[in-house]
Amino acid sequence: MHDLGAIRDRLRHNAISTLSFAAMTVSKEKPTAKSTLKQRPIRSFVLRTGRTTAGQRRAMRELWPLYGIALSPTEIEFDKLFTRAAPVILEIGFGNGDNLVSMACGAPKDNFLGIEVHEPGVGHCLLRIEARQTDNIRIIRDDAVEVLQNRIPNKSLSRVNLFFPDPWHKKRHHKRRIVQPAFITLLAQKLKQRGIFHVATDWPNYAEHIAGIMSASDDFEALPDFPADRITTRFDTRGKRLGHDNWERAWCTCNKSRIVY
Numbered sequence: 001m002h003d004l005g006a007i008r009d010r011l012r013h014n015a016i017s018t019l020s021f022a023a024m025t026v027s028k029e030k031p032t033a034k035s036t037l038k039q040r041p042i043r044s045f046v047l048r049t050g051r052t053t054a055g056q057r058r059a060m061r062e063l064w065p066l067y068g069i070a071l072s073p074t075e076i077e078f079d080k081l082f083t084r085a086a087p088v089i090l091e092i093g094f095g096n097g098d099n100l101v102s103m104a105c106g107a108p109k110d111n112f113l114g115i116e117v118h119e120p121g122v123g124h125c126l127l128r129i130e131a132r133q134t135d136n137i138r139i140i141r142d143d144a145v146e147v148l149q150n151r152i153p154n155k156s157l158s159r160v161n162l163f164f165p166d167p168w169h170k171k172r173h174h175k176r177r178i179v180q181p182a183f184i185t186l187l188a189q190k191l192k193q194r195g196i197f198h199v200a201t202d203w204p205n206y207a208e209h210i211a212g213i214m215s216a217s218d219d220f221e222a223l224p225d226f227p228a229d230r231i232t233t234r235f236d237t238r239g240k241r242l243g244h245d246n247w248e249r250a251w252c253t254c255n256k257s258r259i260v261y
């Protein structure tokens with residue numbers, strides 16, 4: 001059930017946040033081709049111009065103001081955003097959001113944050129939220145790395161889920177894989193003590209890459225089991241079709257971590 005007062009407050013907050021972000025991004029300096037190239041970060045995604053259906057467009061118009069988080073330079077205050085204090089579970093690159101919505105419905109006492117860059121996926125997810133009438137999900141449409149760096153407070157997340165990240169299978173593209181040592185250090189900063197990082201991939205070479213980075217990290221220790229609460233997505237099916245064994249693991253932040261805030 002939606003509380004209209006809370007929704008109106010959120011709309012107002014989103015409008016203010018959008019304005020302040022716009023103000024922040026207007027720079028008086030004209031970037032040169034050289035400086036632009038130098039500053040461009042290596043991204044783990046390519047923005048595809050996928051077809052957005054009429055339903056997804058309606059969702060972006062009508063539901064985004066309720067569940068979407070506007071771009072802003074400021075850190076998110078989770079208790080205010082969800083109007084309650086509860087563990088926050090982040091899903092990075094949620095695709096069409098089927099898993100995110102299913103997990104949120106299965107854990108109504110937890111708060112769920114989803115980050116995805118692909119507009120049709122965000123629209124689809126909003127339609128699923130509407131269909132399931134759940135109010136414990138908020139969505140950001142932006143690069144998850146930048147969101148983690150700029151908007152997620154340290155030690156605020158109870159769990160981070162990364163399911164079937166883009167494998168970037170060509171060797172020359174491995175630098176685009178989202179799981180890198182610096183990304184893992186960033187996650188350790190954002191997770192609470194004993195916070196969980198849960199990963200699944202259908203790509204054996206990416207699994208080796210992740211396993212290597214995680215075992216070299218002083219911030220995480222491997223858990224004997226991973227949580228069994230995600231649903232099967234088309235990527236599970238794709239892995240099986242390609243003859244790959246899907247690989248799934250979880251770690252938690254540990255005491256030997258030397259993270260200083």
Ligand SMILES: C[S@@+](CC[C@H](N)C(=O)[O-])C[C@H]1O[C@@H](n2cnc3c(N)ncnc32)[C@H](O)[C@@H]1O
Nearest residue numbers: 044045093094095116117118143144163164233
């Ligand atoms: C292979 S798909 C998997 C989708 C979903 N997790 C699933 O299992 O169905 C990877 C998704 O991650 C998203 N993605 C990749 N890098 C991202 C980033 N830095 N920030 C947000 N989303 C990202 C892509 O747009 C894509 O939808």
